[in-house]
Each structure stands twice: as C-alpha cells, then as structure tokens.
Amino acid sequence: GAYPLVKEWFVYFGNPLRQPELIQPVQPSVPGGAPNLKTLWFAKGPDVEKQRYSTFLACFHLQDWMEEFQALEAPVAAFCCLLAYLMMQVSSLSLEDLSAFVAVILCLKGKSAPQLAGLQLAQVDPRAVHLGAVFVRGLTTLLMANSACGFPFRMDDLMPWQVFDGKLFQEKYQQSHRGCSLEELLEG
Secondary structure (H helix, E strand, O other): OOOOOEEEOOOOOOOOOOOOEEEOOOOOOOOOOOOOHHHHHHOOOHHHHHHHHHHHHHHOOOHHHHHHHHOOOHHHHHHHHHHHHHHHHOOOOOHHHHHHHHHHHHHHOOOOHHHHHOOOOOOOOHHHHHHHHHHHHHHHHHHHHHHHOOOOOOHHHHOHHHHOOHHHHHHHHHHHHHOOOHHHHOOO
C-alpha cells in the first residue's frame, strides 16, 4: 500500500539545510512478511530470536545471508552487515577500502588500548577520515535498527570501540592503498 512520506535531513555538499527532504519509505523484504512489533519486542523463544535477526538483516537488504552472518561472532557480524550495506550503497568504495575495513575488524581484537594509542602515523589521509566518519555514522543506524528489531544483538556488540578504531583504520587504509600484501595488512 501507500506509505506516508518521511521528512529527513541529509547533510551533503550543496544542501543549505533550509528544509528536510521528503523520502518515500521502502518496505523491507522480511521472510514471512512484516513482523508485529509486540512480537519482536516482547515475545520469547528461538523462533522470535530468528525473526528478530532476519528482520534486522532485512533492514540492510541482507536477509538472504542470515546463515553466513550467524556463523560470525556478534561484533564481526554487525561490522560485516554495515560494511556489506555500505558496499552496496556507495559506488566510490574500492577494493582497497574494503580491505582496510576488513583488516580493522580482524586486527582490532588482538590490540590493546595502549597499542592503539601508540600507533604512529606519518600522515593522515582525509579520505580515510571521511570513510571512518561514514562508518561510525553507520554504526548509529545499526544501533537504531537493533533497537527497532527487538535487540537481536547485545548493544555492547555494536559499540564503536568493539568494532572500529580510527587510527588503526588510517594505518590499514594507507597500507592497503600502498599495495602491501594481505599477510602484512592482516598482520600475519
């Protein structure tokens, strides 16, 4: 059926932000149809947990990959969900950008806070800063979708410090764009 238009404020170059843009919502393709919010938020049981997870993935058009995402640790699954969505939506992302993002999630777990704080960068690439900011803004969207879908993920699994570090991303971005080997990029 018809859905009401939604007012949204989009920040982009050339937008004076005098008025919101009117956006037509898109109904996600959820297996079994749109779920009842009372069920998502208050019901218990394995079937409801599965429905929460599939509804969450449908928000990002990834419902067909449910088994693959469920095989990953929760923070990695959330990270990959956002990364896959960004890759589908942003045509300017390159294979080197993707490699840098993947290297961050795979290398972050093995780093302590003092190691991350001690990273020294010869330069800061403005595009990497922008990509990192886009990714962190995307985490906010993940948090909202997680809440709307009845928390298929623990909130702690979606916090930026669990899945992203800007300095580490900057390092991996520069390594990837310099053409270093995958073994070096992934630190063995």
